[in-house]
Structures are given as C-alpha cells and as structure tokens.
Amino acid sequence: MNYELVIGLETHVELSTESKIFCSCGGHSAANEPNDCVCPACSGMPGMLPVMNKKVVELAVTAGLMLNCEISRYTTFDKKNYYYPDLPCAYQITQLNHPICTNGTVHLKTSKGERDVRIKQIHMEEDAGKLVHSGNFSYVDFNRTSVPLIEIVTQPDFRSAEEVVTYLSKLKSMFRSGGISECEEGAMRCDVNISVRPEGSEEFGVRTEIKNMSSFEAIEKAINYEAQRHIDALEYETEELVQETRRFDDASGKTFAMRNKETEADYRYFPDANLMPIIIDDEWLEEIKKNKPVAIDDKADKYREEGISEKEIDMILQSQKIGTLLDETIALGCNPKDTAAWILTDCAGILRKDGKTMEDLSVTPEKLSSIIKMVESGSINRNAGKKILIAVVESNVDPVEYCKAQGLDKKVDTAAIGAVLDSVLAANEQAVADYKGGKVKAFQALFGACMRELKGAGDPQMIKEALEEKLK
Amino acid sequence: MKYYMEEINKNGNIAVDDTILVKGAVSAAGSYMLDGFKPLFSAEAVTRLEEKGYSVKGKTHVGEFGLDLVGEFSYYAEKTEKLYGAAAEAVKDGDVVAALGVDVNGTTRRAAALSGVDFLKPTYGTVSRYGIISTAASGEQLGVYAKDADKIKEIAEIISGHDEKDGTSLPEKTYAYSINESISGKRVCVIKELIDKCDEGVKANTKAYIEKLKALGAQVEEISSDLFKTANTAWQILMSAETCNNVSRYDGVKYGHRSETYKNIDELYVNSRSEGFNFLTKAVILYGSDVLSKNRYNDCYDKSLRVRRVVYDEFKKLMEKYDCVLTPVLSKAEYEAYDIYEAFGKVFEESEFTSIANLIGVPALISDGVQFIGNHFGESTLLSIAHSVEKEGK
Structure with missing residues (x-):
C-alpha cells in the first residue's frame, strides 16, 4: 500500500531585538559570561513586573505580514505553569487565547511542484534559561531567559521532508532579510508533528511529535x-503506534519516546494579569506595514527580472545587510546585475582575503555607486574600479578623491598607450626575444610590465590586443 | 520591636508591611519560604515617600503573603504575643504617622478596623504595584494606614500616579483627592445581607455610625443584594489561582529557604516548599491549582472572570443610585485567636465584606471600624464622608 505523510510544524524563532521581551536587559547574544544579562525581572525576583517591549510586537506583526496572516487587533498574554530550574518564575509568559497573528499562507516550490502551506497562528513568548551540568552540580544561566521568541504554527499541510526543509529555508531567508531574526545556530528551533495514512484517506493517523x-x-x-x-x-x-512526544538522536539517526500522554503535564494556562491586552490600532498597523520589507517572493521575482542569477538571489535573501546595500545602490542609478556582482563577487572577495565575512562589510551605497558609475561611464576601467573598492572596503577612503590621488582616472588614448608599450618593449628586449622565440609565458611578463607602467589606466583587453599587435 | 520584623531607622516615621520591598532590608512577606531575602530595590511607593522626606522606621509583621484574617500568621512574629495587624497597631500607638500595606484579600482593612485606624485601598491601577511581593496581580493594591482621612489623603496623593515599571499602572501622572466634599445629601446604601452576618457589637457600631451620617445630612438606605457574596466566591477563585501561580517562583532554587534534605530536583522543590509555606498558603496553592486544572478551568476560573464582569456592571448600576456603600468589615467586634487549620474557610467567610473591592478594583476606606466602598476614582467621596464624621468626633 502507498502511504501519505502528514506533517505540521511548530517553529520557534528568536527575535533580533536589542532588549529582552519584558525587561531592559540586552539579548543573550550580548552576554559573554553566564548570567551577564540578567536583572531582578528576568531572574524571577519578587516585586518586579513585566513591561512589554514594543519592538517585539512590531517584529511579530511584520513576520505575520510576510506570511500573509491576519493581524489581531486585540492580543493578550497567558501564563504557562511548570517547574524547571531554568524557568525562574516557574511559569512562561506566552499567548494561548489571543495570538498576535492567525490564518496565513506560505507558497512553496519543490521538485514535486508548487503549493501553499497554511499558517495556523504566530504567537509571542519568552524563552527559558539554560542549565549547565558539571560533576555533581547543575548551574543555571539566565542569559536566555525572557529573550523574545515567536512561535509559528502551521496546519498539517506538509507531505514530505523536502517540503519541510524548503519551508524552513524560506522562513530563514525571509526573517533574515526582514530583520526579524538572525536565525543563527540554535535561534530557530522546530517541533515536528508527524503522522502517516494510506494514500487517498481523509482521516489522520496516530500522531507523534518530535521535539x-x-x-x-x-x-x-x-x-x-x-x-x-x-x-x-x-x-x-x-509495533503499536501511540500519540507521544519523541526526541531525535543525531548519533543513531533514530527517534525515542520522551513521555506519553497519560503523564503529560497540565500546564494550567491562564491570562497574565500583569500585562494589559495590547491593542493594535490602524495607525500603528499602517506604520508597521510601511516599514515592512518587500515580500520575499516579490523581491526574488524583481531580482530575477533584473537578470540577477538564482545563486546570487539566494545569497542576497540570506542577509538583510546585502539586500539593503544592493537595493540602495540600485536606487542611486546603478545597473542591478553589475551591482550584484560588485557586492557578491568583488566585495566578498576582498573581505575573504582579509579573513572577514559579508557581515563586516561597511561600504555605503553612495561610495559603491560612485565607483560603479565611474566604471559604467568608462571614465575608469574595471580594474581601477576594483582598486578603489579595495581601498574603500579596507580603509573607507573617498572613492573619487582616491581615484584622483592615485591617478587612476587618467584618460588614456590609444596613442598614449602605444607610446607606453613601445617604451616597455624597448626596455625588455630579452623578454621580447623570448616571446618571439616561442616562450608564450614571456607575454604575461610584458603585459604585466605595461599594466604597471600604465598604473591601471586603460582597458586591459584593449591593451592586451595592442601588445599582441606590436609583437607580431 | 513588637511591630517590626526588622527595624531600619529609629527616627523613621512610616512603617512598611513586610509584603512590600525596602531596598537592603529583609523582605520576606512573613514567610519562611523567603527567609533572609534582601531586595535590590524599593517599591515605587516607598521611593516616592522617601523623596518627600518620609523615612521607613521598619518592616511590620504580616501574615504569610498577607493572605490571613488580620495579619496573625507571620513566621517571624513572636509566638508568645497575640500579635496581629502590626502596621495598624504601630499607627494606632503613634509609633509612626502612617504605614503601607498590600490589600489582596481584605486583611489590611480588617486589621485597621480592629485597631480603630483608617486604611485606604485605592482604585486599582492608581498606585504602582512595583515592589510588592505579589500574590493576586489582578486585584491586589498597595494602600495606606493612618489615624485620619487627612493623613490618608496626603500619603495617597504622594504614592499614586503613573509608573512605567508597572504595566497595569494607569496613565494619569498624579491624582488629587479632596476631604472637603459636602456630606449633606450624599446617598449611602447599606447591604442587609452583610449586616445580618454580624454579631451585636458590630451591628451596634455600624448603627451608631449610620446615625452620625444621617445627623450630618447624608441619606442612608438599606438594600438587599447578593452581589458581595457572588463577588467573594469569584475573587476567592481568581485570588487563589493567581497566588498559586505567583508564589510558584519560590522553589528553593534561587533565594529564600532551601531544604537541607533532597536527592534530586523534585525533592528540592517539594521539601523546600513543604517546609517553607504555612498551612494557609498551602491551602490557597492547592485550591488555586485545582481551579486552574484542565477539568475545572471552564467551570471555575473562566466562569469567575465572567462573574467579575457581571459584578462590575451591577456595581456600576448601584453607583448610579448611590455615592457609596457602607458595610461592616468583620463579623465580630473582637478578635479571637484560632487555629491555622481553620484559616482558609474563616478568611473566605469574612472576605464577603471586602472581596468586591479587589475583584473589580474599586476603592475602599476603613474609618471608625466601618468600611466605605465607592466608585472607581471615588476616593474623594469616601475620604470626605469619613473626614466629616472624624471631625465631629474630635
């Protein structure tokens, strides 16, 4: 018999906010040592009250807009009760009854075709801390406590592991490019609900959850x-399938039962009286919409139309930084395809050489566009442009001044180049003789000497051709 | 020393209940569970009073988490003394000019009535709850003990007004109250069912007070209503549930009492909490845990939230006809010591006089052993009526 897989996902994503969800402590990424980013509020001391971080609401709404959700105008928090040493208040503040976003969709393209996966809801909640076990002791680190999360819950709409991974990659790209989350290692965590049924059946099979x-x-x-x-x-x-929670063991590649339903905790959810309901009025929603990044599908289509390759589009959508630099440079009048190459090939190459990554890139769109325009207009060649770019990336110089100071902007006519070539050939008689004697390598030495003499001015292709002509 | 769990400043002039944090001073809410806990900051109300030149003389004993009848079940008060209502007594005896207390279940109001001092439980949201050892967030409110309405007004004005550190704090920056509204023509109602619960001493005291009000030109009418009884049941459920949740952070892991006998984390929790909480707190935790459980949530907790709305609407209707309600606050004129195993039921029974103010957030004022409950932000009305009678008596 053929079977169909039915999968639903709950995905926790850590939001990129400067402070925690209910206090002014920095996010845990700001922490160096255990319990660096901790205050009386997020360590559960008596007397402290949670105060809502507005930015969390705005990022959650933005995520909802990107996933085509309905935005709740009235949203509330609930308390989920359970005891664990990494949960200082012995309850987690989350949303049960009035989540911030509901009823969204995500469009997926896989090898099997295209379709929509429905989003049931997105809710806001706080993360728990971390336990560190050492010898006979366990230590508690509250740095991660109260770091804001959104949990995105889908309907049971996935039919294969490929669809799940496609969906998660898409969320990751969207959230990175939208400034919602950096989605670094561990900042995106998934619970997978899975069941199997005979193909064509409408009924769901027994469901297990892998946490x-x-x-x-x-x-x-x-x-x-x-x-x-x-x-x-x-x-x-x-074996007999039972509804249960399981964990995946990476080493063996198998899943194991964690606990079954009979002993499942009653979390005794109830409304949190310390946090007033949040009302999202038209004005606030419009403001969030205005700042919302372009939907990732629209964005990819736009880049595609502009002739940017799929590989480049993937790289652009992975990073809000690259996306913004690209968009702003294009907006200043540069050719999109060229600009993408300047950023993804040239800038990336320079940074790689220095042992850095794209996240270290500090070139402004203004400076980048000024270089690209000099090249596009033909006032300098691409090599000169790249020289300027290196100086800009490494020492943040002014491109126009640097170009002048280095003499890279000299208009070079063919006659002038001819004269330079002649003098180079005259000074390198041995190499000329070698070349003419069949040593092809000697050409590179001569060409290099010409380029040095010209200080990067002139089009390399043209110089090469002129040199070949003279050596015939 | 009999009032104080810890004396902070001999020359201080206000007392602060042990349910309220004072920076650097042990603040344990009368509970062994919080033994030795010294907070890193003071409650907002304390800070505001200190800014106006008041200083804290000491932390007054309270019954554990302020859940008992009149503050009789503190872990720290000397057991030989029959001590209750420490803050009210300190005010009565002139040891301080005023005191702060947290009203979550009417305890502070009953203590004030027994000692014969005034206590104001202000409108919910007007006084910051930042720095109180919270039990039932949706109805607890920080209030003031003093000898007369005049002093209550002064202190209440200082401590009220928006605090960004409390998400339930209302936006108004300041509140100004009057004690000089004319009492003549004020419409006061008395609830028959509440009077019927009381012994002869209380009935006589209430009756005498009503006569004074009438003499000053107020109209007093007796009505029949089960609103207070309904409100009490709903608040008992909500208060227990919220308390159960709020004290769950006292688990022996981070601060306060930790059992010396445990082999694993479950035993650490169970033993620390079994040793740390008194019987009444345990009863509230169990009751609160039960009403929040899956099987009971809809019939108990959720229904109580709906009842809260109904009581709110009914009380608003009542306030269209009357300026305030006058009630006794304890069914007995004298305090009789009793066993803690009876406390849960006894406190519930007596809270019928007080719960409505916590449930729907209206202000309540104790003066001369009686209680006034008014409309939201109706503090001036309550203070003015009390002031008129107090002035006559002087």
Whole structure:
C-alpha cells in the first residue's frame, strides 16, 4: 500500500531585538559570561513586573505580514505553569487565547511542484534559561531567559521532508532579510508533528511529535526515520503506534519516546494579569506595514527580472545587510546585475582575503555607486574600479578623491598607450626575444610590465590586443 | 520591636508591611519560604515617600503573603504575643504617622478596623504595584494606614500616579483627592445581607455610625443584594489561582529557604516548599491549582472572570443610585485567636465584606471600624464622608 505523510510544524524563532521581551536587559547574544544579562525581572525576583517591549510586537506583526496572516487587533498574554530550574518564575509568559497573528499562507516550490502551506497562528513568548551540568552540580544561566521568541504554527499541510526543509529555508531567508531574526545556530528551533495514512484517506493517523530540533539536516533525517517507523508499524505491525512526544538522536539517526500522554503535564494556562491586552490600532498597523520589507517572493521575482542569477538571489535573501546595500545602490542609478556582482563577487572577495565575512562589510551605497558609475561611464576601467573598492572596503577612503590621488582616472588614448608599450618593449628586449622565440609565458611578463607602467589606466583587453599587435 | 520584623531607622516615621520591598532590608512577606531575602530595590511607593522626606522606621509583621484574617500568621512574629495587624497597631500607638500595606484579600482593612485606624485601598491601577511581593496581580493594591482621612489623603496623593515599571499602572501622572466634599445629601446604601452576618457589637457600631451620617445630612438606605457574596466566591477563585501561580517562583532554587534534605530536583522543590509555606498558603496553592486544572478551568476560573464582569456592571448600576456603600468589615467586634487549620474557610467567610473591592478594583476606606466602598476614582467621596464624621468626633 502507498502511504501519505502528514506533517505540521511548530517553529520557534528568536527575535533580533536589542532588549529582552519584558525587561531592559540586552539579548543573550550580548552576554559573554553566564548570567551577564540578567536583572531582578528576568531572574524571577519578587516585586518586579513585566513591561512589554514594543519592538517585539512590531517584529511579530511584520513576520505575520510576510506570511500573509491576519493581524489581531486585540492580543493578550497567558501564563504557562511548570517547574524547571531554568524557568525562574516557574511559569512562561506566552499567548494561548489571543495570538498576535492567525490564518496565513506560505507558497512553496519543490521538485514535486508548487503549493501553499497554511499558517495556523504566530504567537509571542519568552524563552527559558539554560542549565549547565558539571560533576555533581547543575548551574543555571539566565542569559536566555525572557529573550523574545515567536512561535509559528502551521496546519498539517506538509507531505514530505523536502517540503519541510524548503519551508524552513524560506522562513530563514525571509526573517533574515526582514530583520526579524538572525536565525543563527540554535535561534530557530522546530517541533515536528508527524503522522502517516494510506494514500487517498481523509482521516489522520496516530500522531507523534518530535521535539526541539534546530538543524535542517537533523529535521530531514528525523522525519524520514519517523515516517518509516509509522509505515512499518501500519504495514508489518512491528509495533503499536501511540500519540507521544519523541526526541531525535543525531548519533543513531533514530527517534525515542520522551513521555506519553497519560503523564503529560497540565500546564494550567491562564491570562497574565500583569500585562494589559495590547491593542493594535490602524495607525500603528499602517506604520508597521510601511516599514515592512518587500515580500520575499516579490523581491526574488524583481531580482530575477533584473537578470540577477538564482545563486546570487539566494545569497542576497540570506542577509538583510546585502539586500539593503544592493537595493540602495540600485536606487542611486546603478545597473542591478553589475551591482550584484560588485557586492557578491568583488566585495566578498576582498573581505575573504582579509579573513572577514559579508557581515563586516561597511561600504555605503553612495561610495559603491560612485565607483560603479565611474566604471559604467568608462571614465575608469574595471580594474581601477576594483582598486578603489579595495581601498574603500579596507580603509573607507573617498572613492573619487582616491581615484584622483592615485591617478587612476587618467584618460588614456590609444596613442598614449602605444607610446607606453613601445617604451616597455624597448626596455625588455630579452623578454621580447623570448616571446618571439616561442616562450608564450614571456607575454604575461610584458603585459604585466605595461599594466604597471600604465598604473591601471586603460582597458586591459584593449591593451592586451595592442601588445599582441606590436609583437607580431 | 513588637511591630517590626526588622527595624531600619529609629527616627523613621512610616512603617512598611513586610509584603512590600525596602531596598537592603529583609523582605520576606512573613514567610519562611523567603527567609533572609534582601531586595535590590524599593517599591515605587516607598521611593516616592522617601523623596518627600518620609523615612521607613521598619518592616511590620504580616501574615504569610498577607493572605490571613488580620495579619496573625507571620513566621517571624513572636509566638508568645497575640500579635496581629502590626502596621495598624504601630499607627494606632503613634509609633509612626502612617504605614503601607498590600490589600489582596481584605486583611489590611480588617486589621485597621480592629485597631480603630483608617486604611485606604485605592482604585486599582492608581498606585504602582512595583515592589510588592505579589500574590493576586489582578486585584491586589498597595494602600495606606493612618489615624485620619487627612493623613490618608496626603500619603495617597504622594504614592499614586503613573509608573512605567508597572504595566497595569494607569496613565494619569498624579491624582488629587479632596476631604472637603459636602456630606449633606450624599446617598449611602447599606447591604442587609452583610449586616445580618454580624454579631451585636458590630451591628451596634455600624448603627451608631449610620446615625452620625444621617445627623450630618447624608441619606442612608438599606438594600438587599447578593452581589458581595457572588463577588467573594469569584475573587476567592481568581485570588487563589493567581497566588498559586505567583508564589510558584519560590522553589528553593534561587533565594529564600532551601531544604537541607533532597536527592534530586523534585525533592528540592517539594521539601523546600513543604517546609517553607504555612498551612494557609498551602491551602490557597492547592485550591488555586485545582481551579486552574484542565477539568475545572471552564467551570471555575473562566466562569469567575465572567462573574467579575457581571459584578462590575451591577456595581456600576448601584453607583448610579448611590455615592457609596457602607458595610461592616468583620463579623465580630473582637478578635479571637484560632487555629491555622481553620484559616482558609474563616478568611473566605469574612472576605464577603471586602472581596468586591479587589475583584473589580474599586476603592475602599476603613474609618471608625466601618468600611466605605465607592466608585472607581471615588476616593474623594469616601475620604470626605469619613473626614466629616472624624471631625465631629474630635
């Protein structure tokens, strides 16, 4: 019999805010030592009250808009009760009854075709801290406590591990480019709900939940393992499936039961009286919409039309920084395809050489566009442009002044180049003789000497051709 | 020393209940569970009073988390003394000019009535809750004990007004109250069902007070209503649930009492909390935990939230006809010591006089052993009526 996989996802994403969700402590990425970013509020001392971080609401709404959700105009917080040492208040503040976003969709393209996955809801909540076990002791680190999260809950709409990974990659690109989350290691965590049913059946099979996975690779492996386990149970009656929570063990590639439903905790959710309901009025919503980044699909289409390659588009959508630099440079009148190459090939190359990454890039759109325009207008050649770019990236010089100071902007006519070539050839008689004697390598030495003499001025292709002509 | 759990400044002139934080001073809410806890900051109300030149003489004993009848079940008060209502007594005896207390379940109001001092539980949201050892966030409010309405007005004005550190604090920057509204023509109602609950001493005291009001030109009418009884049940459920949740952070992991006998984290929790909380707190935790459980949530907690709305609407209707309600605040004129195992039921029974003010956030004022409950932001009306009677008596 053929079986169909049915998967729903709950994805936790850590938001890129400067402070925690209910206090003014910096996010845990600001911390160096355990319990660096902790105050009486996020360590659960008596007397402190949570005060809502407005930015969290705005980022959650932005995420909702990007996922085509309905935005709740009235949203409230609830308390979820459970005891664990990394949860200082013994309750987590989350949203149960009035989540901030509902009923969205995400469009997916996979090898099997295109379709929409429905988003059930997005809600805001606080993260828990961390336990560090050492010898006979356990230590508590509250740096991550109260770091803001959004949880994105889908309907059971996925039919394969490939769709799940496509969806997660898309969320990651969207949230990075939208400034919602950096989505670094561990900042995006997934719970996978999975069941299997005979193809064509309308009824759902027994569902299991695999908790807390953060690598796409693990998620894919876990889904495939779990799906096969379900199918084997149905087909060969290897075991009886029960609704339960499982964890994925990376080393063995298998899932294991954590606890079954009988002993599942009652979290005794109830409204948090310390936080007033949040009302999102038209004015606020419009303001958030105005600042909302262009939807990722529209953005990709736009780049595609501008002739930017798929590989480059992927790189651009992975980073808000690159996207902004590109868009702003194009807005200053530069050719999109060229600009993408300048950023993704040239800037990236320079940074790589210095052992840095694109996140270290500090070139302004103004400076970049001034270089590109000098090249596009033909007033300097691309090599000279690249020289200027290196100086800009490394020492943040003014491109126009640097160009003048280095004499890179000299208008070079063919006659002048001819004269330079003649003098180079005259000074390198041996190399000329070698070349004419069949040593092809000697040409590179002569060409290099000419380029040095010309200090980067002139079009290399043209110089090469002129040199070849003279050496005939 | 009998009032104070810790004396801070011999020359201080206000007392602060142990349910309210004072920076650097042990603040344990009368509970062994918070043994030795010294906060890093003071409650906003304390800070505002200090800015006006007041200084804290000491932390007054309270019953554990302020949940008992009149402050009789503190872990720290000397057991030989029959001590209750420490803050009210300190004010009565002139040891301080005023005191701050947290009203979550009517305890502070009952203590004030027994000691014969005034206590104001202000409108919810007018006084910052920042720095109070919270139990029931949706109805607890920081209030003031003093000898007369005049002093209450002064202190209440200082401590009220918006505080950005409290998300439930109302936006108004300041509140100005009057004690000089004319009492003549004020319409006061008395609830028959509440009077019927009381012993002869209380009935006589209430009756005498009503006569004084009438003599000053107020109109007093008796009505029949089950609103207070309904409100009490709803508040008992909400208050217990919220308290259960708010004290769950006292787990022996971070501060306060930790059991010496445990082999794993579950035992650390269970043993620390079993040793740390008194019987009444445990009863409230169990009751609160029950009403929040999956099977009971809809019938208990959720229904109480709906009842809160109904009581609010009904009380607003009442306030269209009357300026305030006059009630006793304890069914008995004299305090009789009793066993803590009876406390849960006894406090519930007596809270019928007080719960409505916590449930819907209206102000309540104790003066001469009676209670006035008014409309939201109706503090001036309550203070003026009390002031008129107090002035006559002098």
